[in-house]
Amino acid sequence: MTFFPSREPAKLKPAIATALIPILLSMPAHADQWNLGLDNDVVIGDDGDFSNGISIGWQTADDNDFSHALLPFNWQSKLLFSPRESRKQWGAKIYQRMWTPTEIGYDYAQPNERPYAGLLELESYTAAYGSQFAQKNWLSIGLMGPASGAQATQELVHKITSSTEPLGWKYQVENQFTMQFAYEADYLFTRQAVFENSDWELSGHSYSQLGNFRSETNVGMTLRWGDDLAQSFGQLSSHQGHYGQYSMSAKDSGSLTVFTRAQAGYRFNDLTLEGDLPYDSYIQLKNQQAQASAGVVWAFPNWSLSWRFDFYSKEYESDPQDWHAYGVLSYSWIM
Secondary structure (H helix, E strand, C coil), X not given: CCCCCCCCHHHHHHHHHHHHHHHHHHCXXXXXXXXXXXXXXXXXXXXXXXXXXXXXXXXXCCECCCCCCCCCHHHHHHHCCCCCCCEEEEEEEEEEEEEECCCCCCCCCCCCCXXXXXXXXXXXXXXXXXXXXXXXXXXXXXXXXXXXXXXXXXXXXXXXXXXXXXXXXXXXXXXXEEEEEEEEEEEEEEEEEEECCEEEEEEEEEEEEEECCEEEEEEEEEEEEEECHHHXXXXXXXXXXXXXXXHHHCCCCCEEEEEEEEEEEEEEEEHHHHCCCCCCCCCCECCEEEEEEEEEEEECCCEEEEEEEEEEECCECCCCCCEEEEEEEEEEEEC
């Protein structure tokens, strides 16, 4: 079902502006942390499937409760079932991402390939972090289709970098409004000291999201090694585009964390594959999903940098590649 016709994307801009008002009013004059994230498959030298993501967001420093949070964060925090002694955080971000077929130089429909799709989201989140248990949730509204601006982004980036010109965006998933809710919990299994202020730990996590963009549920495990892990427990996430708060617990000389993470689950729907198209598509969603990541976080009291590789299993049955990958570079700074 398409809520908005693709030939009138301009009419969707007032809806985005209206949705931004309560978020902006809730922002402090100087946000505690800003972060910029860049996802791209250029690191594997290939286009196709999840191709690019750009996010910019802010989040607060640790707080004892949500009494200082304005709407909608105070209301959203009621969805957490966290101990009183846990540290509280909340924030928001704008996130644009895109998916493309493998061959982007074709100017005709490819019914046996993943279609072009773009998504622009506005998202709020609340979280409660403890040294052994953490919870996070996210609420988002978005626009899938030409109104997301993904076509213009890819065309500009590929022009600047002299990459292959994408010619098939006229065949992208049509405009549709999206709404999502996601929830994640992390549970510590064990944490052991290695050197002074240096530990390794093993934890489990569960992650689920519900909405017309994607609905899925997953379970997995995380292995970390680094400095003062109890202070940053739960900051890693399976939620795409999320970046944790590492600077608040970082040492003046810098704190380093190395991690690997894996999960498996079941996906019920995916609008990037099942949305309305101007042609007949023959691909079918693959319900069983698996993901893995490996990376490093380097944090200082005023800024942090994260680099990781994300791997995920094929998302539609006829995909000839069993696995895909992309790199994620994230930078945060305290204001």
